[in-house]
Amino acid sequence: MLRVHTPAGPMPCREAAAAQWRMLPSTVAVGRKRWAAAVRCVGANSAVSGVEEAAAAAAAVSGGGKGLAERLRLGSLVEDGLSYKESFIVRCYEVGINKTATVETIANLLQEVGCNHAQSVGFSTDGFATTPTMRKLRLIWVTSRMHIEIYKYPAWGDVVEIETWCQGEGRIGTRRDWIIKDLATSEVIGRATSKWVMMNQDTRKLQRVTDEVREEYLVFCPRTLRLAFPEENNGSLKKIPKLENPAQYSRLGLGPRRADFDMNQHVNNVTYIGWVLESMPQDIIDTHELQTITLDYRRECQHDDMVDSLTSQELTDDDGTNGSAIAKHQEQEHRQFLHFLGLSGTGLELNRGRTEWRKLVR
Amino acid sequence: MSASIMASSSLPLPSSSSSSAASARAASDSLDVRGFAAKTTSSTGAMQLNASSVQATPITSSSAGGLKYENIEVEDGSNSSMALQTFYNQLPPDWSKLLVAIATAFLATEKQRSVPDCKVRRPDMLADAFGLGKFVKDGSVFRQNFFIRSYEIEADQTASIEALMNQLQETALNHMKCAGLLGDGFGSTPEMYKRSLIWVVTKMQVHVEKYPSWGDVIQVETWGFPSGKNAMRRDWHVKDVETGKTILKATSLWVMMNKRTRRLSKVPEEVRTETEPYFIPKVAAILDDDGRRLPKLDTSTATHVQKGLTPHWSDLDTNQHVNNVKYIGWILETSPISILENYKLESMFLEYRRECRRGSVLDSLTTVSAGADCINGNSESGIECQHLLQFEGGAEIMRGQTQWRHKQHRKNTGSVGVLPTASS
Numbered sequence: 213m214l215r216v217h218t219p220a221g222p223m224p225c226r227e228a229a230a231a232q233w234r235m236l237p238s239t240v241a242v243g244r245k246r247w248a249a250a251v252r253c254v255g256a257n258s259a260v261s262g263v264e265e266a267a268a269a270a271a272a273v274s275g276g277g278k279g280l281a282e283r284l285r286l287g288s289l290v291e292d293g294l295s296y297k298e299s300f301i302v303r304c305y306e307v308g309i310n311k312t313a314t315v316e317t318i319a320n321l322l323q324e325v326g327c328n329h330a331q332s333v334g335f336s337t338d339g340f341a342t343t344p345t346m347r348k349l350r351l352i353w354v355t356s357r358m359h360i361e362i363y364k365y366p367a368w369g370d371v372v373e374i375e376t377w378c379q380g381e382g383r384i385g386t387r388r389d390w391i392i393k394d395l396a397t398s399e400v401i402g403r404a405t406s407k408w409v410m411m412n413q414d415t416r417k418l419q420r421v422t423d424e425v426r427e428e429y430l431v432f433c434p435r436t437l438r439l440a441f442p443e444e445n446n447g448s449l450k451k452i453p454k455l456e457n458p459a460q461y462s463r464l465g466l467g468p469r470r471a472d473f474d475m476n477q478h479v480n481n482v483t484y485i486g487w488v489l490e491s492m493p494q495d496i497i498d499t500h501e502l503q504t505i506t507l508d509y510r511r512e513c514q515h516d517d518m519v520d521s522l523t524s525q526e527l528t529d530d531d532g533t534n535g536s537a538i539a540k541h542q543e544q545e546h547r548q549f550l551h552f553l554g555l556s557g558t559g560l561e562l563n564r565g566r567t568e569w570r571k572l573v574r
Numbered sequence: 575m576s577a578s579i580m581a582s583s584s585l586p587l588p589s590s591s592s593s594s595a596a597s598a599r600a601a602s603d604s605l606d607v608r609g610f611a612a613k614t615t616s617s618t619g620a621m622q623l624n625a626s627s628v629q630a631t632p633i634t635s636s637s638a639g640g641l642k643y644e645n646i647e648v649e650d651g652s653n654s655s656m657a658l659q660t661f662y663n664q665l666p667p668d669w670s671k672l673l674v675a676i677a678t679a680f681l682a683t684e685k686q687r688s689v690p691d692c693k694v695r696r697p698d699m700l701a702d703a704f705g706l707g708k709f710v711k712d713g714s715v716f717r718q719n720f721f722i723r724s725y726e727i728e729a730d731q732t733a734s735i736e737a738l739m740n741q742l743q744e745t746a747l748n749h750m751k752c753a754g755l756l757g758d759g760f761g762s763t764p765e766m767y768k769r770s771l772i773w774v775v776t777k778m779q780v781h782v783e784k785y786p787s788w789g790d791v792i793q794v795e796t797w798g799f800p801s802g803k804n805a806m807r808r809d810w811h812v813k814d815v816e817t818g819k820t821i822l823k824a825t826s827l828w829v830m831m832n833k834r835t836r837r838l839s840k841v842p843e844e845v846r847t848e849t850e851p852y853f854i855p856k857v858a859a860i861l862d863d864d865g866r867r868l869p870k871l872d873t874s875t876a877t878h879v880q881k882g883l884t885p886h887w888s889d890l891d892t893n894q895h896v897n898n899v900k901y902i903g904w905i906l907e908t909s910p911i912s913i914l915e916n917y918k919l920e921s922m923f924l925e926y927r928r929e930c931r932r933g934s935v936l937d938s939l940t941t942v943s944a945g946a947d948c949i950n951g952n953s954e955s956g957i958e959c960q961h962l963l964q965f966e967g968g969a970e971i972m973r974g975q976t977q978w979r980h981k982q983h984r985k986n987t988g989s990v991g992v993l994p995t996a997s998s
Contacts, residue, residue, distance in 0.1 A: 304747045305740040305899065311892050320725040327724045465882075470914070471736055471903050473729050482725065486888050494932075497887060 287328055294434045295377035296329035299395055302366045310572065312365035315489075315502050319360060319482045322390050322404055325374045333432050343428035346410070351419060353408045355481055356385065359441075359448035359506045362402040364394070371395040378433050383420045385409035386429075389440035403440040405448045452508055452564045455552040459522035463491040465556055466519045479513045488551045488565050491521040500547060500569035507565040518556035526550045526566065545571045707748050714854035715797045716749035719815060722790045730981070732785035735906070735919055739780070739899045742810050742824060745794040753852050765844040770833050773806070774926075775898060777827040781921040783820050791815040799853055804840050805829050868925050868973050871962040876939035880908045881966065883936040896930050901972050905961040908938040909976070917957055917978035924974040928965075935966045943975075956980065 287298025306317035342352060366372050373395045379387050385408045392402035410419045441448045472483040484507060513519060526548045551565040707718030726737035750756050755763045762772055786792050793813045801807040806828045812821040830839045846853075889900045902922070906914070930936060944958035961974040 303740070303744045305743055305891075305897060307892065308888065309890050309892055309894055314888055316888050320723070323725055324723045469903065470907055471728065471734060474727065480725070486886055489887055492887070 287325065287332075289329075289332055290375070292434075293333075294432065295375055296325065296332060297373060297375045298325045298328055299371050299373045300324070301371050302368055304368050307368045309497070310365065310501060312367050312501075313370075315360065315362065315505060316482050316486055318362060318365075318392070318402065319358075319485055321372065321374060322360070322376070322392075323480075323482065325376050325390070326388055329376050329378075343425050345422070345424045345428060349419075350413050351410045351425075352413045353386070354411045355406055355509050356409050357407040357448075357506070357508050358404070358481065358485075359406070359504070360402065360404040361447065361504045362392075362502065364399070364401040365501065366394065366401065372401065377438060378429070379437065379439070380421075380426065380429070380433065381407060385421060389438070391440055405440050447504055447506060447568075450506070450566070452506060452566050453550065454561075454564060455522055455524050455550050459491075459524045459552065461491045461493050461523040463487075463521045466490060466521055467517070468513055468515065468519075473515070481509070484509070484513075484553060484563050487519055487521050487553055488523075488563065488567070491523040491551070492549070492567075493523075496547060496549075496569060499572055501572045502567060503546075503570045504568040505565060506567075507563055509563055511560065511562045513555075513562055519562060520554050520556050520559075522552040522554070523549050706752060707745065709752065710795070712854075713852065715795050716745065716752065717793060717795045718745045718748055719791055719793050720744075722786050722788055722792065724788050727788045730918075732787055732918075733790075735780075735782065735922070736899050736903050738782070738785075738812065738822060739902060741792070741794055742796070742812075743897075743899065745796050745810065746808060749796055749798075755849065755852075763845055763848055765842065765848050766830070769839075769842060771830050771839055771842070771845070772833045773828045774831045775826055775828050776805075776926055778824070778898075778924040778926070779826070779922070780822060780824040782822040782919060784814070785918065786814060786821055792821055797854065800841070800846075801827060804838070806841070866923075868923060868975050869960070870970070870973060871939055871941055871960045873939055873962065876941050876962070878908045878910055878940040879937065880904075880939075881937045883907070883938055885930065885932055885934060887932070890932055894932055896932075896934070898926070901926075901963055902974075904936065904938045905940070905963055905972070905974050905976075908940040908961070909959060910940070910942065913942070913957055913959070913978055916981060918981050919976055920956065920979045921977045922974060923976075924972060926972050927970045928972075930965070930971055936963060936971065937966055938963050 287296065289296050300321050302313045302317065306313050306320075308314035308317075346352070371394075373393045374390055375393075376388060376390045379389070381387050388406045388408065390402075390404040391400060392404070393399060394401050410421055410425070411417065412419055466487050468479045468483065472479050474480050485505060488505070488507065489502070528548055547569045549567045549569070551563075551567065552561065553563040553565075554561050707716055709715065710717050720741050722733050722737070726733050728734040747756075747761060750761055750763075766772065791814070793815045794810060795812070796808060796810045798806055798808040808826050808828065810822075810824040812823070813819065814821055830841055830845075831837065832839050883904055885896045885900065889896050891897050902924070906919070939962045941960045942957060943960045945956055957978040959976045959978070961972075961976065962970065963972040963974075964970045
């Protein structure tokens with residue numbers, strides 16, 4: 213399988229925030245040197261997690277332009293340099309109605325650690341986590357699918373450790389995977405995976421990943437296939453059908469708010485998650501907890517667009533086709549829903565999604 | 575627990591209180607953002623600090639190559655938090671690993687996590703990369719550091735005002751927690767909780783000098799003191815850790831309200847007593863509360879209006895109230911695009927009147943009250959706007975006044991400007 217380094221962030225626009233970082237040399241040669249330096253440092257002292265050594269080495273190689281935060285961040289490439297780990301504490305305002313972190317908070321942290329990974333290997337130079345070849349060809353990464361599973365939501369003050377890495381996905385794109393652990397217990401509390409494709413930022417047309425681009429990423433990806441969801445037929449692979457008309461629940465006329473835009477005036481990925489959840493009925497929100505969300509990103513929302521969020525319950529395969537299926541569902545611990553985000557008026561699809569909910573233990 | 579410390583910002587206007595069920599449900603509408611530490615009863619299970627024991631005992635960890643740690647001693651004998659004192663200047667190789675190892679071991683042994691229990695039982699070792707935060711200046715000020723994360727950055731490459739306000743909120747709550755004063759996990763002190771009292775914010779004033787960028791580390795200091803018989807004040811001073819320059823200064827005014835009756839209340843003597851040790855009148859407020867009242871915007875002359883705003887699920891805190899910081903987002907929503915594009919919010923003066931919840935429908939109105947003719951130009955004197963946030967029926971939620979300075983006129987422009995190019 214071809215290995216391609218996946219960029220960190222969500223839609224390309226978010227990556228532009230990475231431009232904030234002190235400029236890191238963009239050539240792969242320097243990137244390799246830095247990584248090699250990091251590995252050397254780590255190798256020299258195997259007891260060291262490579263945290264500051266790697267970062268400091270990287271800083272030294274890149275000219276030491278790194279800021280204070282960079283040097284002190286509780287995140288680093290792991291020993292082999294092929295994945296990146298960072299810890300975050302859950303802040304009070306990131307906690308929602310269940311007294312635990314919201315899925316948007318988790319998604320934001322996934323993006324953050326992805327950004328930092330890209331930055332740590334020297335990719336985020338112009339804010340798009342692109343390779344030099346991609347920049348020449350005006351190509352950027354865009355998310356095509358995001359799949360997040362949370363087994364246990366962290367509460368205020370909890371520290372989560374997120375590990376992330378990339379893999380290639382043939383000629384179509386790359387994937388970025390995450391594992392989320394509770395730092396105190398080392399328990400895995402969540403997993404996530406995402407698929408990315410390449411798009412020309414001017415024409416907005418998708419493009420295949422070329423050999424040239426793949427070359428530039430090879431060094432940063434694990435040598436062997438490593439998946440956050442290694443099990444067969446896992447949820448991250450399931451196709452999402454289009455909602456049938458009419459939807460059971462809807463929330464119409466959602467619009468991007470000022471805070472939903474990032475650098476390039478694009479709506480960031482996490483906002484779509486919020487929109488999808490907006491049409492969930494109150495009684496589910498009150499009694500259940502989001503376990504899984506899968507989102508297929510089809511089209512971007514523009515500045516002045518209005519969005520309709522539609523939701524319908526999805527009956528699983530276990531149910532019979534007779535009327536009692538619905539009743540059975542009401543009592544079940546798990547509920548499953550299909551979602552559709554479309555432009556108000558035209559109904560043009562922006563996203564489709566699936567969510568699974570488990571009953572809250574109160 | 576959540577950001578509801580600023581959530582229920584309502585003064586007890588009769589029309590605003592909904593059913594008693596709702597009031598009862600608002601178990602923790604408390605808004606106390608002051609840490610008034612005292613000897614709290616051990617039944618809270620919260621970290622407890624003696625005012626006298628606030629001064630830390632420095633220890634040197636040899637394995638960290640001479641890095642000093644400050645431990646805040648707690649009555650139960652366990653170390654509740656660590657603060658790295660000299661990390662700016664020293665980068666021991668295994669600093670992070672040591673910190674993480676200690677945190678892991680400590681948290682694993684001390685873990686008492688019960689989500690439904692609103693009292694804080696769990697001692698926090700790592701509230702942030704730099705520790706929970708610590709008391710400084712003889713215990714009168716609480717200080718905590720934050721990394722600016724990428725998703726807190728907005729379109730012009732600097733942290734959004736909402737992100738900064740959120741961090742003020744976080745620090746305030748951690749101040750309470752570290753002082754052992756989280757009676758109900760929401761900012762009410764134990765004595766307040768017994769009396770069903772909560773803090774309600776009435777005024778907020780913020781002045782931003784420089785917006786931080788992604789990757790910056792900011793240091794937030796906060797403190798509180800009484801303001802008259804019935805009100806409390808909480809101030810913040812935020813600095814850039816690396817440069818030492820001020821990022822922002824803020825002050826807020828809080829009154830006490832009975833959450834059941836929704837009536838204003840005097841600060842009871844017991845609350846004064848328990849909060850007194852951390853309640854240092856001598857610390858000067860940063861911003862002078864000039865006692866001004868904001869005029870109400872004339873709705874007929876508002877130039878920019880957005881109707882039908884509704885809270886999303888993610889805007890709600892644990893009590894299903896809208897976080898105060900979201901209100902700021904709503905009033906800025908309605909600011910003219912030309913201002914948002916060319917000017918940076920420099921200061922904000924807000925008066926909170928009512929709270930809102932899921933299902934509320936709001937209107938946001940804005941008028942440019944000064945400098946309107948200069949919006950598209952380059953105004954030296956800046957722009958001033960008046961804002962009003964109200965229910966669609968007309969009941970007022972919040973009024974505000976904002977001052978904006980031209981992006982090019984900022985003293986410290988941060989990284990506003992052109993994206994670094996790929997060629998470098």
